[in-house]
Amino acid sequence: FRYFCQVGDGMSMWKDLKNKGKELGKAAISEAVNYATLPQPVVIGGKNLKFVQKLGEGGFAIVYQCQDDFGTNYALKKCNVQTQEQMAAMDAEISMLKLLKHAHIVNIIGSDKKKMGHLTEIYILMEYAEKSLLGMMQERHADGRRFSEKEVLRIMSDVCSAVSNMHAQNPPVAHRDLKLENVLLGSDKLFKLCDFGSCIRSAYEPVNYRDCTAAEDEIERNTTLCYRAPEMCDLHAKKRIDEKVDIWALGCLLFYLCFFELPFEEQKLQIINCKYEVPKNHSFSPEIVQLIHLCLTPDPTERPDIWIVAEQIAVLRGVPASVTEPIEYIPQPVSIGVAGGASKKAAPKKAMSSPAKASPTPPESDAASPPRSAAAAPAPSGGLFAQLDWQASDGSIAKPVAVPTSAPAP
Known part of the structure; x- marks a missing residue:
């Protein structure tokens, strides 16, 4: 009885090890494939960047996690642009990121363009989340x-x-x-x-x-x-x-x-x-x-x-x-x-x-x-919120801030 229990435990352990080996093997293969498909290191905004992993993709853009020489992480958006419309869209996005500097908006660190034959590669370097x-x-x-x-x-x-x-x-x-x-x-x-x-x-x-x-x-x-x-x-x-x-x-x-x-x-x-x-x-x-x-x-x-x-x-x-x-x-x-x-x-x-x-x-x-300015006069009637400015008693301009007592039924 003891012999069969030992054999049974041994078989169970062997199966566990075998399954673990398969999982580790798949993970190693996945990591190797990921590394092999990553782009070559680039220099953006004066930083030498090596690619760590792909974070996501959509449309004609892919976002990667990158690291500089000091191990600092960044998010790098790489776009393969083929048309003038796509180029204009990317230029607009870069301009928007530069305009909207804010603690609750991802910060742009740098950008670059590289001509690659009939394609233009656009890079946008941002803070890593x-x-x-x-x-x-x-x-x-x-x-x-x-x-x-x-x-x-x-x-x-x-x-x-x-x-x-x-x-x-x-x-x-x-x-x-x-x-x-x-x-x-x-x-x-x-x-x-x-x-x-x-x-x-x-x-x-x-x-x-x-x-x-x-x-x-x-x-x-x-x-x-x-x-x-x-x-x-x-x-x-x-x-x-x-x-x-x-x-x-x-x-x-x-x-x-x-x-x-x-x-x-x-x-x-x-x-x-x-x-x-x-x-x-x-x-x-x-x-x-x-x-x-x-x-x-x-x-x-x-x-x-x-x-x-x-x-x-x-x-x-x-x-x-x-x-x-x-x-x-x-x-x-x-x-x-x-x-x-x-x-x-x-x-x-x-x-x-x-x-x-x-x-x-x-x-x-x-x-x-x-x-805000002094208490506003009663809001004009009509609508859940009349999105209008109106004068307060002291002549200043105020905006409505109160939530209505009832909401529209869904």
């Missing part, structure tokens, strides 16, 4: 865990801080592809936005079939359907498309972080009709659900701006808001169509007073919000 929000959610899902409300609000606070910096530009910058995959966790433990290849700096309103077709093709190439606002899905409604599309995407992101599912499937009609359901028996407060409804307001003219969203998140966190306020509000021309063409002026508005900018800080304590 330790984790992605998508990876963090996958880990939680595998363990059967979820984010707490405190964690969700912390993530959204960082993302809103980045978006406020974009929307505070003159003209405002719309990201247009805010989604889980484009939020990273940096080595400084701050969540950061990445991938600015879909940004636009001018609003547009398609006015005819040709404009709608051109805009639809461009939106299909550069944005993600599950996060698109209704005005991006129904271009024939001829509604203004501007930075308010980011607010809708923030609502989708907030929903995803809370319930680990998206509010909309890949169906345009569902998005246009704003048909979604909040899961029952969840542990989140009514206020955070109300904020989701607020962001997912179908009419972009009634959808709140980023400062209202950020302020409500700060209220729920019990901390001052950490946002970048626009120095001066100047209405921008509305482009007719996607590229080129005539333009018409937006309805004139009064300029806002110039509050001081607030610098983002680590998550433990958000930066103080710029002081």
